[in-house]
Structure formats: structure tokens, C-alpha cells
Amino acid sequence: MSNLAAFIRKEVTEHIRSGKITILVVIFIILGIMNPAIAKLTPWLLETMADTLAESGMTVTEVTVSALDSWVQFFKNLPMGLIAFILFESNSFSKEYQSGTLVLSLTKGLKRHTVVTAKAIVISTLWSALYWLSFGITYAYNAYFWDNGIAQSLLFSVVCGWLIGVFAVALAVFFSTVAKSNTGVLMGIGTIFVLSYILSVIPKLNEYLPTRLLDGNSLIYGKSSPKDYAAALILTLAVIVVSFIASIPIFNKKQL
Amino acid sequence: MDMLKITGLYKHFGDKEVLKGLDLTVPEGSIFGFIGKNGAGKTTTMKTVLGLLKADSGEIEVAGERVVYGQTATNRYIGYLPDVPEFYSFMNASEYLAFCGEITGMDRAEIAARSSELLELVGLQNEKHRIRGFSRGMKQRLGIAQALLNRPRLLICDEPTSALDPVGRKEILDILLAVRKQTTVLFSTHILSDVERICTDVALLGEGNISIEGKLSDIKTGYRRDEYTILTESRSDSEILCDTFSGITCDDQGILHFSESSHAHVEILRFICDRNISILKIERTEPTLESLFMEVIDK
Ligand SMILES: Nc1ncnc2c1ncn2[C@@H]1O[C@H](COP(=O)(O)OP(=O)(O)OP(=O)(O)O)[C@@H](O)[C@H]1O
Ligand SMILES: [Mg+2]
Numbered sequence: 196m197s198n199l200a201a202f203i204r205k206e207v208t209e210h211i212r213s214g215k216i217t218i219l220v221v222i223f224i225i226l227g228i229m230n231p232a233i234a235k236l237t238p239w240l241l242e243t244m245a246d247t248l249a250e251s252g253m254t255v256t257e258v259t260v261s262a263l264d265s266w267v268q269f270f271k272n273l274p275m276g277l278i279a280f281i282l283f284e285s286n287s288f289s290k291e292y293q294s295g296t297l298v299l300s301l302t303k304g305l306k307r308h309t310v311v312t313a314k315a316i317v318i319s320t321l322w323s324a325l326y327w328l329s330f331g332i333t334y335a336y337n338a339y340f341w342d343n344g345i346a347q348s349l350l351f352s353v354v355c356g357w358l359i360g361v362f363a364v365a366l367a368v369f370f371s372t373v374a375k376s377n378t379g380v381l382m383g384i385g386t387i388f389v390l391s392y393i394l395s396v397i398p399k400l401n402e403y404l405p406t407r408l409l410d411g412n413s414l415i416y417g418k419s420s421p422k423d424y425a426a427a428l429i430l431t432l433a434v435i436v437v438s439f440i441a442s443i444p445i446f447n448k449k450q451l
Numbered sequence: 452m453d454m455l456k457i458t459g460l461y462k463h464f465g466d467k468e469v470l471k472g473l474d475l476t477v478p479e480g481s482i483f484g485f486i487g488k489n490g491a492g493k494t495t496t497m498k499t500v501l502g503l504l505k506a507d508s509g510e511i512e513v514a515g516e517r518v519v520y521g522q523t524a525t526n527r528y529i530g531y532l533p534d535v536p537e538f539y540s541f542m543n544a545s546e547y548l549a550f551c552g553e554i555t556g557m558d559r560a561e562i563a564a565r566s567s568e569l570l571e572l573v574g575l576q577n578e579k580h581r582i583r584g585f586s587r588g589m590k591q592r593l594g595i596a597q598a599l600l601n602r603p604r605l606l607i608c609d610e611p612t613s614a615l616d617p618v619g620r621k622e623i624l625d626i627l628l629a630v631r632k633q634t635t636v637l638f639s640t641h642i643l644s645d646v647e648r649i650c651t652d653v654a655l656l657g658e659g660n661i662s663i664e665g666k667l668s669d670i671k672t673g674y675r676r677d678e679y680t681i682l683t684e685s686r687s688d689s690e691i692l693c694d695t696f697s698g699i700t701c702d703d704q705g706i707l708h709f710s711e712s713s714h715a716h717v718e719i720l721r722f723i724c725d726r727n728i729s730i731l732k733i734e735r736t737e738p739t740l741e742s743l744f745m746e747v748i749d750k
Contacts, residue, residue, distance in 0.1 A: 201553030205539065212541040295537040299597065302501050302531040305554040307522050447521045451503055 198305055202313035206287075210321070215283055223325040226276050227332030231340060234264035262341040263415060266349070269333050270411040273356050276329065281363055284318050285380045288371035298451055308443045315368045315439055322360045351421045352411035355428065359408045362431050363388075365438035372446040405431040452515070454479045454605045454635040455500065460509030462495055469495050471659030473509070477605070477637050477652070482627060484646035484667075485639040486744070487656030493639035494534055496656070497609050501531055514604055527555075530598030530634070534609040536590055540583040544575050544593050547582060548600060555601045569596040573626060588619040595626055599634070606630065608638040612645055624649050643740045655744055663744070670743070677711035681719075682732040695722065 210216045238258045241248075291297045301307060330353055337343050346352075363384060370383030391406040401407055407427035413419040455477040462470040469492040477483045487493045498504040500511055502523025511518040513525040538547050545566055552562035570576040573592035578585075585593065591611060598606055608627070612620040620642075627636055628649050640646060646653055646667070654664040663670060683689045686705055693701050698713025709719070716735075723730060 198554045198556060201550060204553075205542075205550055209539065209541055295533065295535070296539055298503065298533060299531070299536065299538065299551070300554055302503070302523075302526050302529065303551055303555050303597075303601065304524075304527040309554075449521075450505070 199309050199313055202300075202305070202309055203317055206313060206317040210317075216321075219280065219283060219321070219325055220328070222279055223276060223329040224332060226272050227329035228336070230268040230272060230333045231265040231336035233268050234260050234262075235340060237264065260341075262337040262343050262346055265333060265337050265341070266346050266352075266415050267412055269330070270352075270356065270409065273359075273409065273411075276325070277360055277363055280322060280325065280360070281367060281381070281384060284321070284364070285367050285371070285384070286377040287314050287318060287367075289375065289377040289380060292375055292451060295451075301451065307447050307449075311368065311372065311439075311443050311446050314371075315364070315442075318367065319361055319364045322364055323357065326357050326360055346415040347417040348414045348421050351424075352414040355408035355414075355424060356411055358428070358431055358435075359405060362405050362408075362435055365435040369438035369442045369445075372442040372449060402426050403430050405434065452479045453477065453512075454481075454514060455637065456510075456512045457496070457500070458510045460496070460499065460511065461507040462492070462499060462504065463507060468659055470499075470506075470509075473656070473660050475654055475661055475664065477635060479604075479635050480631075481635055481652045482631055482650050483635070483637045484650035484653040485637060485656065486641065486643065486646060486653060487639070488641055491656045492659060493656060494609055497531075497607055497637075497639065500607065501526060501529065527601075528604045530600070530603030530606045532591075532594040532598045532606075532608040532611055534613070536594035536597075538582045538590070538593065538597075541581060543581050544570060544578055544596070547593065548597060551597050551600050557601060565600060565602075566596075569599055572596070572599075572629065574622070587614045588616075591615065591619075591623060592626075595623070599630060603634055606634045606636045606638075608636070610639050610641075612640060612642060620645065643744065647740055653740075671737075671740075677716075678736045679709055679711070679716055679719075680732070680734050680736055681707040681709075681730060683707070684729045684731055688726075688728045691726070692719070692722070692728070 237260055241258055297310065300310070334343060343349060366384045366387055367380055370380040374380050374383060388406065391404045395401040395404050395406055402423065403426045405427060407424060408431060414421070414424070453476050455475070457473060457475040460470050460473040460475075461468075473492075473496060475485075475496070485493055485496070495504060499506050500513065500518060502518055502520050502525070505520040514528045516525050516528075518525045539550070542550065548566040548569065549562055552565065557565070567576065570578075573596045575589065575592055575596065578589070582590070582593065591614070595608070595611070598608070606627075611623050611627070615623060624645060627638065630636065650667050652665065653667050653670060654661045656662075665673070681689075681692070682705070683692070689701055689705055689707055692707060693699050696709065696714050696719065699707050699709045699719075701707055709716075720733075722728075
């Protein structure tokens with residue numbers, strides 16, 4: 196247990212001293228502020244453009260924005276935050292493979308599964324903290340300007356968004372134990388997401404695919420209900436668990 | 452007791468056979484020099500001992516326990532210094548040692564005591580900078596400190612002196628000599644003078660297996676071929692000697708060489724007396740490790 200704590204402490208120190216944490220926090224704060232800001236600015240933007248639009252034959256009627264518009268932005272920006280996060284975190288293992296720093300720890304008797312567990316814990320905790328930070332900021336602004344109450348199943352929809360991040364983290368850990376380089380890891384994650392997007396064209400399948408969880412809009416507008424997401428939720432959870440568990444025996448046999 | 456015992460170790464990379472049935476035994480308490488030229492397979496052998504590489508076949512035992520690839524339990528007996536040690540460069544030396552101590556499950560007080568003792572030993576006690584800025588020599592010393600941290604029974608160093616200047620080399624060798632009382636040392640090198648300086652035992656890795664192995668002193672006496680050199684006053688006398696004894700060779704400087712195995716030296720001395728040949732020098736030469744190994748490699 197103490198070696199797990201030691202390795203986690205090392206990971207955290209590394210994040211702090213390399214400045215990674217600072218950059219990620221800034222990015223997620225900006226994302227959190229951007230959602231309500233864009234919603235708030237929409238009427239003003241349309242107004243300034245009203246003349247130009249009128250010339251081309253469009254009339255701008257009074258636009259009213261609500262918390263819903265801000266939440267729409269939240270789900271639209273979610274992939275961006277996730278991609279930034281994965282780009283920052285996906286080299287967690289490969290960096291150590293390349294420099295050979297793990298060799299010394301492992302030949303000291305550190306258990307290999309401790310390395311996987313520690314990294315998985317740190318990366319998913321970091322994702323959670325950043326995600327809920329961003330959510331909290333958006334939520335607070337929305338509450339101040341409008342009323343969050345009109346968004347249906349809000350909690351469920353943001354939990355889905357959080358889970359898709361954990362899913363990406365699990366894939367990152369899994370592919371890190373399979374591949375040697377950061378490129379390999381990113382390609383692995385990319386392939387799974389692209390595949391999920393492509394398959395979602397088939398309506399029958401869409402219901403089961405993890406990328407379904409990114410569609411928070413239908414939930415908050417009440418077009419679909421949480422139970423429509425149950426299948427995707429279960430499948431995603433299953434993949435997360437299997438990825439984490441499978442990465443341990445693979446890493447045990449990995450040549451460093 | 453044997454600290455390390457390797458029997459019939461085979462390892463290939465692609466179509467290249469690197470180790471072909473290597474046998475090696477490192478007795479407890481020795482400073483064992485593992486010699487081989489570049490690409491001979493020294494690093495490969497060591498990594499296999501540490502369970503970092505999977506052997507094709509063969510058995511390895513550390514302190515009587517079998518080594519398995521991957522999750523290698525025998526590593527708890529071993530301190531390892533790789534050929535190019537890489538540390539977490541965002542830490543400083545004592546933070547790194549503390550991290551190493553924590554992952555091996557040492558308690559806090561023990562870590563503090565052992566760290567300062569080791570940093571003192573390797574001369575890094577006043578170094579407060581992050582490892583990022585360390586020179587190769589400093590990294591090598593920190594490498595030895597981390598390897599010794601949890602009092603390993605076997606210290607494995609992969610070419611600890613190769614990248615260092617003569618002063619740095621001497622310091623590292625002195626450290627290895629100093630830890631001899633605490634642990635068995637196995638180190639690889641291609642610098643024979645390092646071996647002659649500190650080793651008690653040596654093994655030479657030739658074409659994928661060990662060509663000579665044993666106590667350094669035994670090897671030196673065992674392989675002593677009783678070489679002699681003679682320098683005569685006049686060139687014509689040396690020609691006479693060369694012509695008379697087929698086993699004598701003459702080099703460019705007119706120095707004659709022969710070994711006891713081709714002619715008994717008393718026979719030649721008798722000839723010299725009979726002919727009244729005046730000589731400047733006659734000498735029995737000690738074999739150097741180098742000449743010895745060159746001979747073995749040439750065979
Ligand atoms: N991962 C690898 N893949 C392919 N070939 C390898 C690998 N590791 C080592 N080799 C080959 O195995 C041979 C032995 O390499 P090794 O590193 O063990 O030699 P060495 O005795 O340590 O040499 P040096 O003195 O240069 O450190 C070399 O010819 C090398 O090309
Ligand atoms: Mg080597």
C-alpha cells in the first residue's frame with residue numbers, strides 16, 4: 196500500500212513540477228467560463244449582425260437565451276477538453292518507456308501492477324477534478340444568469356460526459372500497456388472513438404455505443420430520457436473495467 | 452554459496468544469436484568482472500538476470516531462487532545500475548532516494564539514515580539541484596547510491612566506468628571496492644585495467660558463451676605461458692639464436708621472444724653460455740589480462 200502511495204506521490208509531483216496541472220486547470224477554467232459566455236453573447240452578436248442579415252433577407256426576432264444554450268455549449272466543448280486532456284496525459288507510460296525510468300523502479304521490487312494502478316488512479320482522478328471544476332463554473336454562471344432548473348436530467352447527462360472521459364482514460368492505460376510509443380496510444384484511442392462514431396450511423400447500434408454518452412443535448416431538452424442511455428452506459432462501464440483489468444497482465448509481460 | 456548461477460542461457464534477437472548456452476557462476480562475496488567487447492551480450496545477460504528480458508532457454512538463480520521474466524521477485528536481492536541510468540529528472544538526489552526507499556517499503560527513519568550515508572559515500576551529499584542538471588558522472592554515482600539503498604545481496608553494474616574520465620573511473624572503482632564487505636558485486640566492462648584493479652573473479656564473454664572464468668589469480672597463474680624475452684648485444688647473435696631454435700621469434704627491434712613450451716629456457720641459456728653470446732637483457736614476462744584474452748579470442 197505504501198509503495199502505491201509513493202508512486203502516486205511521484206506522479207503528482209511530476210504533474211506539478213512540469214506545470215502540466217497548471218496548464219490543464221487553466222484550459223478547463225476557460226472552457227467552463229466559455230460556455231455561459233458564448234450563450235450570453237449570442238443575442239448581442241445577432242443584434243450587431245442584424246443589419247447585415249436583414250440585407251440578405253433574414254429578419255432577426257428577439258432572441259432569448261437560457262441555461263439550456265449554455266449547457267448545449269458545455270456538451271459541444273466537452274470533446275475539445277477531452278482531446279486536450281488525452282493529449283497531455285497519454286504519454287504517461289510511453290515517456291517512461293522511452294527514458295527507461297521504470298526499469299530502476301521495477302528492479303527495486305516495485306510491483307508492476309502498482310505502476311498501472313497508480314497511473315490509472317492519478318489520471319482518472321485528474322480528469323474527474325478538471326471535469327467537475329469546469330462543470331461547477333458553468334453551473335454557477337448559469338445559476339447566476341438564468342435558471343439551471345429548465346435543463347432536464349442535468350445531473351445524469353453530465354455524469355455521462357464524465358464517464359466518457361473515464362472511458363478514454365481506461366483506453367489510454369490499456370493501449371499504453373500494449374503499445375510502446377505515444378503515437379500508438381493515441382492511435383488506439385482514436386480508432387476506438389472513430390469506430391464508435393462510424394457505427395453510430397446504424398440506429399440499432401447507436402443505442403449501445405459509448406459515444407452516445409456525448410449526446411447530452413437530447414437529455415437536457417427532454418428529447419430522450421436516461422433509460423435510453425442505459426445500454427451505452429453499461430457497455431462503457433464494462434469496457435472501462437475490462438480495460439483496467441486487462442492492462443495488468445499485459446503490463447506484467449511487457450518488455451521494457 | 453553462489454549468489455548468481457546461470458546455466459545454459461540462450462537468447463536471440465531476430466536471426467542474431469547473442470547468447471549461446473552461457474554458463475556463469477558468481478560466488479558470494481566476490482567482485483566479479485564480466486568482460487566482453489561491444490555487442491558481446493553483457494547487457495543482454497544482465498537484463499535477463501533482472502527479468503527484463505525473456506530468455507529463450509536456460510536457468511538463472513539468484514541467491515538460490517529461480518528468476519522469472521516479468522514480475523521478478525528475485526529482484527529484491529539485487530541492486531541494479533543500468534548502462535545509462537535514467538532517473539525522474541524533476542527530483543533531486545535525496546528525493547529520488549526517498550522515492551526508491553518508499554517503493555521498496557523501507558521505513559522513514561531508515562530511508563533518511565541510509566540516504567545520507569550513501570550520498571556521502573558517492574560524494575553527492577551537498578548536491579541540492581534537480582537531477583535534470585546532473586553530469587554523466589553524477590548520474591553514475593547516484594545510480595550506485597540507489598542500487599545500494601536497500602542493502603542488496605548482489606550489486607549488478609553495467610559498465611559503470613565506461614563514460615567516465617580517469618578520475619571519475621577511479622572514484623567509481625573505489626566505491627565498488629568499498630562496498631565489497633556489504634555485497635557481492637557483478638560488473639561488466641571492456642576496460643581490462645579496471646578488472647585488474649579491483650576484481651577477485653572474472654569471466655570473459657566471447658562468442659555467446661564464457662571462454663574463461665575463475666579467480667583472477669588462478670587465471671593469471673593457470674594461463675601463464677612462461678614467456679621470455681632476450682636482447683643480445685649484437686644483431687648477428689640474435690640471428691644465430693633464431694636459426695638454431697625454431698621457436699624463437701625476432702621482432703622489429705631485434706628482441707627475441709620464446710615460451711617455455713617450445714624450448715626449455717635452461718637449454719637456451721646453456722647455448723648462450725657455450726657460444727659466449729653476450730646479452731643485454733633476459734626477462735620472464737608476466738602475462739597481462741589483455742594478452743591473455745587476446746589469445747583466447749584469437750583461438
Ligand atoms: N532489443 C534488441 N533488439 C535487437 N538486437 C538487440 C537488442 N538488444 C541487444 N541486441 C543485440 O544483441 C547484441 C548484444 O548486445 P548487448 O547490448 O548485450 O551487448 P553489450 O555486450 O552490452 O555491448 P556494449 O559493450 O556495447 O554495451 C548486439 O549485437 C545487439 O545488436
Ligand atoms: Mg552493454
